[in-house]
Amino acid sequence: MSENKKLIPKRRFKEFQNTDAWEQRELGTIMNLRKETGEPGQYTVDIELENLVTDMGQIVGDTSVRTQTNSVFRRGDTLFGRLRPYLNKWWLSDTDGVKSGEIWAFYPSEKNVEKFIYVLVQGKNFLDSANQSTGTKMPRADWNKVSTADVFIPDFKEQEKIGTFFSTLDQTIAFQQQKLEKMKSMKSAYLSEMFPAEGERKPKRRFPGFTDDWKQRELGKVLGNLTDGDWIEKEHISDKGKYRIIQTGNIGIGEYYNKGKDAKFLNQSSFDVLNGNEIFPGDILISRLAEPAGRTIILPNTGSRMVTAVDVAIVRPNSNFSSYFIQTMMNTNETLKKINEEASGSTRKRISRKNLELIDLIIPEIQEQEKIGNFFKNLDQTIAFQQQKLEKLQNIKKAYLNEMFI
DSSP states (O other), X not given: OOHHHHTSOSSOOGGGTTSOOOEEEEXXXXXXXXXXXXXXXGOSOEEOGGGBOBTTXXXXXXXXXXXXXXXXXXXXXXXXXXXXXXXOBEEEOSSOEEEOTTEEEEEEXXXXXXXXXHHHHTXXXXXXXXXXXXXXXXXXXXXXXXXXXXXXXXXXXXXXXXXXXXXXXXXHHXXXXXXXXXXXXXXXXXXXXXXXXXXXXXXXXXXXXOOSOOEEEEHHHHHOOEEEOBOOOGGXXXXXXXXXXXXXXXXXXXXXXXXXGGOOEEOHHHHHHHTOOOBOTTOEEEEOBSSSTTOEEEOOOXXXXXXXXXXXXXEOOOTTSOHHHHHHHHTSHHHHHHHHXXXXXXXXXXXXXXXXXXXXXXXXXXXXXXXXXXXXXXXXXXHHHHHHHHHHHHHHHHHHHHHSOO
């Protein structure tokens, strides 16, 4: 392969395919580190590390001037969190302001494009050099190392094209993120209206035809027989086996986390020794271990036979309750608060199965449970679909970053 072919990215816009190869340069020759200072009172925006979102290029939280920092950034600067650089915190500024001293502000040197610099900071070459950091507990990127790192850049026109392309893609990702957050906010609003407030027996919002008060009942009497998972010792755990171990880390708040790379298993002989309690798709799993205790999922089909850990309560579905209603109700803030008030332990808090069974709930008759359960099932499926669309766009961006840079 010729040297020129090595200096051409895998993916390139058509109008540049037969133009010059990219040029190798040190980062410090194509972008400058802003060292400007000013009076905080001259600005209305203050960006601190907590305002920068990992991998998202977005600003969150309070950005009013609330510190004494005098480190200035300008509109069009690329901000990058140098403290713990592996967190990948960056933002293309749309205003002037002040910032934490733990945030770098870059601006392009002559004949380089702001939006291209912003994309370059998200690429492998920059991030590798930034993560050659100093310090162990609080690592910080070192400008002396970053500024001398080699990167490859095209001419001004191709920089403009790449910068605009990624800017448009970022806008699409941001729009999808907003759609997802809107759906999550909608769900929160429905949860607050479709379950009774504290001290009440009727929710604010109901389906037509339901008027009766909800009844107070103990969790164990609603769900029937709760059993525990298996006490699985280290010697029984392996990387392969017949039974997938569903751990508390796989149980989110109404969401199953697969964590396939970290999956652990029991073989048949260990299952027999433990007299294992096999679990099945559709079972309800309740984590008795914080944080938070009480979080609940309906077990999906993982493609394996399964068991679970002793800190997980198992509920078999039956006709006396709606599984999806139970999952939804268990994961409300009010129910989780009740359960965690009963959790105990010095290092890792957990609730005993007995105390879990005694938790009081306010629930409707089965017909209304079914209506509410189906409503939230459909809503959760819509949220999951929007989440998948966001993740797909984020993966597309990662692929383009790999293919459109050298």
